[in-house]
Amino acid sequence: MFDSVSNYGVTGRALKKGIFELHRWNPRDFTLDKHRTVDDRPYGGGPGMLMMVQPLQDAIRAAKAQAGEGVKTIYLSPQGKKFDQVAAHNMAKQSKLLLVCGRYEGIDERLIESEIDEEWSIGDFVLSGGELPAMTLIDAVTRLLPGVLGHNLSAEQDSFQNGLLDCPHYTRPEVLNDKAVPQVLLSGNHAKIEQWRMQQALGRTWLRRPELLTNLALTDEQKQLLEAFQTDYLQ
Numbered sequence: 001m002f003d004s005v006s007n008y009g010v011t012g013r014a015l016k017k018g019i020f021e022l023h024r025w026n027p028r029d030f031t032l033d034k035h036r037t038v039d040d041r042p043y044g045g046g047p048g049m050l051m052m053v054q055p056l057q058d059a060i061r062a063a064k065a066q067a068g069e070g071v072k073t074i075y076l077s078p079q080g081k082k083f084d085q086v087a088a089h090n091m092a093k094q095s096k097l098l099l100v101c102g103r104y105e106g107i108d109e110r111l112i113e114s115e116i117d118e119e120w121s122i123g124d125f126v127l128s129g130g131e132l133p134a135m136t137l138i139d140a141v142t143r144l145l146p147g148v149l150g151h152n153l154s155a156e157q158d159s160f161q162n163g164l165l166d167c168p169h170y171t172r173p174e175v176l177n178d179k180a181v182p183q184v185l186l187s188g189n190h191a192k193i194e195q196w197r198m199q200q201a202l203g204r205t206w207l208r209r210p211e212l213l214t215n216l217a218l219t220d221e222q223k224q225l226l227e228a229f230q231t232d233y234l235q
């Protein structure tokens with residue numbers, strides 16, 4: 001599964017450039033029985049299985065041994081803290097991250113207490129494993145590492161970089177399905193273009209995710225731009 005972040009795109013290139021390393025540890029390789037069992041039954045009964053403790057614990061300990069000092073161990077689960085761009089920025093400052101991906105109904109609570117530093121969730125939904133959340137985290141964090149994105153600028157302007165949704169984007173042709181590109185974008189007036197983009201980001205955040213605005217301290221200029229957007233919209 002992790003080939004998708006190691007062999008393609010921004011993350012694949014960053015790996016190739018040596019900007020980050022990715023090591024995989026599969027509990028199945030730490031099994032001691034001939035069936036290579038990695039699941040186990042839950043005490044108290046109930047549907048589903050849990051990750052069997054011994055292979056997972058041994059895999060985590062082997063990964064920590066290889067990582068050495070200063071590794072932060074993260075468990076991906078629906079019970080974790082909600083991952084967002086601020087969390088991605090903080091994680092990008094960590095030199096070593098160990099991502100534990102659960103399957104089945106998860107892992108023994110005692111393993112979380114003894115081995116996990118932080119529990120994170122990428123959203124309020126349940127997936128069949130923690131691998132896709134782990135790859136989501138790898139992608140979001142890697143993009144923030146120096147040298148990964150062509151222009152660091154695009155990382156800053158990335159939506160959610162400044163806590164706002166992104167502005168709309170346009171490319172060729174100038175007229176598409178009878179719709180023209182907003183004139184300001186063809187004007188070459190970069191101050192006006194930047195202002196228009198900020199106004200669109202503010203307006204779209206107000207329309208689609210107003211709760212994001214409550215956490216932001218808008219500058220006077222941003223307040224004016226948003227008010228103008230709202231007046232126009234409510235016309």
Ligand SMILES: NC(=O)c1ccc(NCc2ccccc2)nc1
Nearest residue numbers: 076077102106121122127129130
């Ligand atoms: N929302 C998420 O980040 C997420 C993480 C993992 C996951 N599935 C694996 C799993 C299920 C139950 C308990 C622990 C792990 N689904 C969603």
